[in-house]
Amino acid sequence: MSLTDRAYIVQLSIIGFLAIFSTTISKNPVLPLYASSLGANDALIGLISAISPLAGILLSFPVGVISDRLGRRRMLLFAGGVFLVAPLLYLFITDPFMLIPVRFFHGMATAILGPVVSAIIAERFSSTKGERIGQYSSATLYGRTVAPLVGGLLISFFAITPGLFRYQSVYLAAFIAGLIVCLLIFRIPGDKKGLDVTLTFDVFVKSLQVFWADSRLRATAYVDMGTYFIFGAFETFFPVYLVSQGFEVYLIGIFFAVQVLSIALTKPFFGKMADKQDPRYQIMAGLMLLGLSVFLIPFCRAIILLLILTLTSGIGMSLSTVATTKYIADIARKEEMGASMGALSSIMDIGHSSGPFVTGVIITASGYGMGFLSGLLLAIAITVYFMMMTINRKKIQCSLI
Incomplete structure (x- = not known):
């Protein structure tokens, strides 16, 4: 460079x-x-x-x-x-x-x-x-x-x-x-x-149609939505869960510091990895690692185990989010690059905003186990959809013919 x-x-x-x-x-x-x-x-x-x-x-x-x-x-x-x-x-x-x-x-x-x-x-x-x-x-x-x-x-x-x-x-x-x-x-x-x-209204409509018509772009945006849905639920209810289990408040800061550092320190490395290999597998691995890590939290009581789960959740988020942006940049039309990045950001914000609300309703009704399970189930569903729309796309099209 x-x-x-x-x-x-x-x-x-x-x-x-x-x-x-x-x-x-x-x-x-x-x-x-x-x-x-x-x-x-x-x-x-x-x-x-x-x-x-x-x-x-x-x-x-x-x-x-x-x-x-x-x-x-x-x-x-x-x-x-x-x-x-x-x-x-x-x-x-x-x-x-x-x-x-x-x-x-x-x-x-x-x-x-x-x-x-x-x-x-x-x-x-x-x-x-x-x-x-x-x-x-x-x-x-x-x-x-x-x-x-x-x-x-x-x-x-x-x-x-x-x-x-x-x-x-x-x-x-x-x-x-x-x-x-x-x-x-x-x-x-x-x-x-x-x-x-x-700039006319038709320009915005056409750009949205171009983005939404591409199943790969759509599926990748869903991955980011799911990632930030889980992350929003985690950052909202993980502190509440820790307090309910009798942990000291200062430990909450340590847990979040571990997660933030795991994301910040690994993103350049995982971004470089996405440059050298197919980012689609990295996207799926990251989303599933995040969903599984958050799901396991209610089943762990030891500080060391919770620290490990916090660390792996950060790594999962880092793996996925840097690869989704890179993959969008690979497949989006050059003349629609900004629109594609904007759509990805908007859908991500929808997940980040809705995650705490939906998870909160489930936790209120059924407890932390079911609340964090909802994130894992969403991760599984989106991963399967992403796989169908990107990796197995040609196979599906051939079978339909």
Whole structure:
């Protein structure tokens, strides 16, 4: 890889780290505390927290389509503007309901960043896109990990200050990170797209039809949906399960640190592996490993066994997610790369949002065993469907003829 390419992926990784740091520190742990201090009840806090992921569900696909037509850099510049402005809006909020539009606006930035950067990497690094996607993804994960720690320290440090400054200091930190993101985006070279392009509603409909008509793209998106369904259920109910079993609260942080590190440290390696071999088998192995690891949690009581399951769940997620993005980049039309990455991101967010709700209903009715079993059953069903639509596709078509 040339020095220019190396500098390019490093710059994208720094952008990803700071951008996700900015959005995460604006949410964890400050958002519920800030909303509560403004007078929000539990129901309103839950609604405020759910708004940002909704932006990803609604906007990731349209953003991908627009980037295919108007250019990646233009969309990143818009995202940079949101990363810059959104943190400042929190400073002027006097009513908790005002947090709803601000959170949606802030969520627009991440809805743009993910699919657009994935498309940029897929186009620029054709032979090593899996490894480069893994590097970028790991950088965003480090930002997501560091942000709550910094946010918590700022809140504690300014705890004696009057008014709401203890919380507003966190959003000032998010603004500084957003400012650097904005400046770095300006250094990204422009592209030639969007010189004579007219965007109409039919363009979006056609792009969606192209994506949905390809069973391979559709099946791969389902894999990401299933992966994040299981992960959403895990990150929501694993801490509750540990507390119910009498574990000390500090151990929860250790378990999640193990999982985060297992994902962040292995993604570049698994991305490189996906570049060198068929990513389809890696996708299926990762999804099944994640589903099986989470399913076994209620049957283990020893700390060492739970640590192993947490580790393997992270490895499974790392295996699958980096390979799905690489596989989408392999099979998507070049002129629809952004749309395909956007659709993948939107469907992933649907799984991430629905996982805690569906699993919570099952756990309430039947306990943790059945709740985590639902994730494994979903993983099995999606793996079989993915196999039929990708690996055994030609055999099925021949049998129908």
